[in-house]
Amino acid sequence: MYLITQIIVLFAILIGNSIQNELMESKITNDGYKTEFHTVKTSDGYFLQLVRIQNDDEPPENAPVMLLMHGLFQSGGIWICQNDTKNSLAYQLRDAGNDVWLGNVRGTTLSQKHEKWDKDQNAREFWDYTMHEMGTIDLPDMIDYILNVTKQGKLNYVGYSMGGTNFFILTSMIPEYNEKISNAYLIAPAVFLGNAQSELMHQIANNAELIQADWELWGVHRLGFTPDLFTLTMNAICGQSRFMQEICKSTVLRVIGQENDETDMNNLAETRKYYTDMASTQQILQYFQMINSGKFWPLDFKNEKKNIYKYGVPTPTDYDLSQVKVPITVFYGTADGLVSPKDAEILKEKVSTIKNQFMLEKWNHLDMVLGKNVRTAIHDRIIEDLNAK
Template sequence: MTLFPKFIYYFSISFLNTLELYKCTYIPDASLSVPKIIKRHGYASEAHIINTEDGYLLEVHRIPNNNNIRKYPIYLQHGVLASSADWVISGPKNSLAYQLSDQGFDVWLGNSRGNTYSRSHVSIDPENEKFWNYSFHEIGYYDLPATIDYILNYTNQSQLIYIGHSMGTCVFFVMCSTLPEYNDKIRMQVSLAPIAYVKNMKSMLFSLVPYADQINKVASWISNGAFLPQNTVSKLVNKYLCGENAATEAMLCKKYLVYKLFGDDPVQFNASLLPVILAHNPAGSSAKTLMHFAQEIISGNFQQYDYGIENNIIIYNCTHPPIYNLSNVIAPTYFYYSKNDYLSDPKDVMELYTRLPHRLGIHLINYEKFNHIDFMYSRNVNGLLNKYVIDSIIQADKPYWIPLYDKDTIYNITDQYFKCKNKDHFKVEQRQKDESIWEKITSFLKQKSQFHPIIKTKIDEQKQNTNHYSSWKQSFNE
């Protein structure tokens, strides 16, 4: 055998051994789209395209139910950087979407603009930075109303039941506070790990807040404003850093990525789902969305995007972004939260809960370590969460259901929603600020004799008086 064929032979053997080393067990749900995952598990599946008022094309997935047991359709909305896949990844035994379908509900799974399934626009290319010029405000103001109207028109119903997880709750509150007429279209809203106030967040993301502006600029430079989209590179990183066959790497992935972001839960979190989870997540969003959350952490408010004083005046006619008026959110709402949630801290959850007028109740998960993504992927999610959610939804589906509101918890209403410093106030404040600065400068100068060393002499005064007299006499004679 010559040298060259020997080289080819040994190279081929080495290459095959390498492939065998990294060979992974085939996991269908990791490579299939959401509609195909649903079909693989024996459920009917549909995909619908919804056009928003500002031109984004959203792909919404549906698990239709031909039994017609229940009246109200159910709309499930995912969290930040996620997609409709979150509601089906755990399979029929644990996923809320399948279980609701088993109960006879017509289930719809939303997808926010910019994620894996909604990266289209009627006129703007996703490679254009204008496509990514949105935050969670636009998702709540445009995406949710478009999706709700489509579902109600398609099913010929007047109301639906809304379930949101994480940012899926945040955008709901944005919608109902800015478009109060949509409250009437909601039979009941269920908030899983509610997000609006985030000032007490413990997640590793909190440490990135001081660098949010720089991250936003880098994202604009590298990806035109897209943030963590699902692509070939991310899939390879997920596979070999968190893959099921890379035991050590998977442990590091759980410890330093999952647990630091969402909360440490080595018992209930189903780590065996990691290959599937990371095959679909992150699904991508805009850097501006993450920037908006960073502003919320800094301000401590639930408010619209802050463009800076000058741009705020142009956009809002205010020096600061308007605070969302949560007293407008009158749809019946039920909360589910946990103590070990690094993103949705119990203090922030309670602040949000007390600012809503029509609350059905708040349920603390009966497990100390339950974290932010356990709401989707816990081993015992049925016993800890799903059964309670399904029971409350079945009650709300009854034709003569009467909401029993929580009157025991204090209702915290404030008039801060209506306070706005417009451009006229800003001009007055700016003038006062300028005057105060000028007063400080002049008083400082007066204290420093070296700044005014000129002393008038008698000769100077005589010349000055003579000049004034001559000018007066000349004008009088004229």
């Protein structure tokens, strides 16, 4: 029963309520910047929203282009959600003279339209994807669109967590895109997960087949909460007593990693509305398989016909990381419950173009984007490296 409660709390806390165009635009405007919303139609019919950050000055001609990609259960709002705007990477990069774009993959609130399918009425078809499609379709289509608008030949890539997953899927599956990315800065990239330090995630992943069967039985194709349902759920579970509040806090920390001087739980609660979002259940299952196997590979549907339809082979194989040619800088935390130091080292062994790797002592998974000192520990290093080019 305690594990079930933790699973419910986990998804309620991490998913939260989704950001809308108006909310993001209002936040960015209040922070003193301007927005441009761009729509990209993917080759398989999804309409994705890109958000371009502007200020009073136009980006100089040939300004470095930056594409920032979010993690699971997040939107591009993760890069502008900090209460202190000085700690928001999108603003830092824009102030440094870069042309900044925030990506939103399929299924996030800003990217929930399809040319044929409604996300609710045609849920089975709409949500039938994993990170494989994000890496092989969403990312290349967004990159091509941005390069066409900016008249540039290359861009720089920043990816957090799933943003790292999708980056490596792209560069291993479509190697020609290595030539379109000058540098990649990957923050807690979720690639190898077999040594995840969160025991709770291992417990959940070990029950992946049972969870999948329940989702299929109930017709669940996505995970997410409307604002009203989120508030109701959180009040019902976490707002009744100090004991339940501690369970909620403990559950979050059992997934992301231990609390430390970098972690600001109050800031996490206040900013959650600006970045939390939805995901397909198939994305979750892919991560469960990656945790259980320790491999970086597509979701195995355990169905030859489905695998052949998706990948062209009866059984999917590991992504070929030897194809990756982009110069990469990686940041990871020693207290991260998901991306462990051991798995970060495995990634470095597999990818020869990782030129820099920064280990942040006692930082957990969310500290890597919401930590109190994220500006000096991560953002300044990214900008310094860009300026050295």
